[in-house]
Amino acid sequence: xxxxxxxxxxxxxxxxxxxxxxxxxxxxxxxxxxxxxxxxxxxxxxxxxxxxxxxxxxxxx
Numbered sequence: 001x002x003x004x005x006x007x008x009x010x011x012x013x014x015x016x017x018x019x020x021x022x023x024x025x026x027x028x029x030x031x032x033x034x035x036x037x038x039x040x041x042x043x044x045x046x047x048x049x050x051x052x053x054x055x056x057x058x059x060x061x
Contacts, residue, residue, distance in 0.1 A: 003029045005036045 006029070008014040014035055022032040029036070 005039070006031045006033075009033065009035065 005014065009016045009031075017034040019032050019034055019037060022037060023030065024032050030040070031037075
């Protein structure tokens with residue numbers, strides 16, 4: 001997903017706002033821009049919430 005966003009940024013379709021504290025790791029699609037970091041953070045939050053929910057469901061059974 002982030003490689004697609006990065007491609008749109010390179011084409012000038014989407015603005016680029018850099019995040020200097022974020023490293024550039026092309027292999028995993030980690031680019032130091034706010035536009036590419038936001039979807040990754042959202043997905044990470046969803047994964048954590050689902051993991052906690054599944055753990056709660058497992059302990060309740």
